[in-house]
Amino acid sequence: MNDIWAGIQAAFRLIITLDADLVEITLRSLQVSLSALVIASAFALPFGTWLAIRRFRYRRTAIATLNALMGLPPVVVGLFVYLLLSRSGPFGVMGLLFTPTAMIIAQVIIITPLIASITHQAMRELWAEYHDLLISLNTTNRQRILTLIWDGRRTLLTAALAGFGRAIGEVGAIMIVGGNIDHATRVLTTAIALETGKGDFALALGLGFVLIALALLVNFAIHALSRTEREGTW
């Protein structure tokens, strides 16, 4: 109990004094996870929608695989990205290992299946509703996907937020490919892991509270934005 209390105090002290390290770590967390979210969404939203409207031979297999990939172990993803980016790996010359870029790549791999799968579930219902009309209007696949994404944007927000939640709280993969280097690749989760290992529970807890607050803040902000953005609430 004392540790938790000390953690709350530490968190307040860090936030009120706008601790330079804390701000840096928090911003990097946001930068990595939001970049990963944007890139993953750019792939996953159209792909999930496409899966919902297209009938092809191995569709069931593709969907089952996608659902299985939602549970992709981050540590294994980290390992793979590490091997690909390491000096002896195929992309070693790019020198990306232990940079925020490497962390973004790992997180994109982790959250893309998650976002695509939730998108597919949501879009399947909307497509069932719109199917006859869009076929009758002789729409192209592109027009269908764009229409579904636009009209289903509220449910897609849930998909994106689930992806963001997974990315911001993820530690295994970014620890491996980022290396938790101070002032370079240290983010909230890896910092918490480090401080816990060192026995500095107050600081670890403080960072933990900041992390939770950050996740809440981003969710509230996105919800507020999407509600004021458009008329109507269907």
Added chain:
Amino acid sequence: MVSRPMSVSLSNVLVKRRGKAILGPVSLDLDAAGFTIVLGPNGAGKTTLLKALHGVERISDGKVEWSLPEVETRQAQAYVFQSPIMLRRSVRQNLAYPLQLLGMPKSEITLRVVDWAQRIGLEDALDRPAPRLSGGERQKLAVGRALIRNPQVLFLDEPCANLDGRSTREIEALLLDARDTGTRIIMTTHALGQARRLASDVVFLLNGNLHEQGAAPAFFNAPQTSEARSFLEGDIVE
């Protein structure tokens, strides 16, 4: 849109679902003008016939041949479903949608949308979400959305089912207007009164087969087959 006559001819069209024939084989010719009413009991294949004509039904055998090339044909047709499908957008955006798909300039779209909103009596509801409209308003919007492209052929699948007298009259007025400006209309209905009011010719389907076809007055006054006679008299035909 350039009006070239658009007639259609079906030869031995057969539609199967799970090995069972639900329509046909049907051979049928429809002229480029007029108001065709497709009559028949439930499950007679009316909707399937409409969808086959529209080109959205998978046909097992036979041919549907329009007098125009396929791309033009699809572009010049519109279809109104039995339960109107509303895009989750405002009335304005629902009306604009078919025109946006064609890549029409925005100013032109705005003009047409306002014009059609007035014709269907929804000019005060332009910014309301379409899924929140009442049943009659939705069907009027669906008809307006279908007519806004000035289609040469309009299909309607029981557009007035579940509507009250006033909404039915408003929709019928829209359809007669469209007919007078040269739109070919093919419509299914269960209401015999409506069929008598609108039809220029009648197609009578029974158990997936074309049972009788003819000009409206002849069909209503002196049906050729006993099934059509009992159907018109209100008996249950199976």
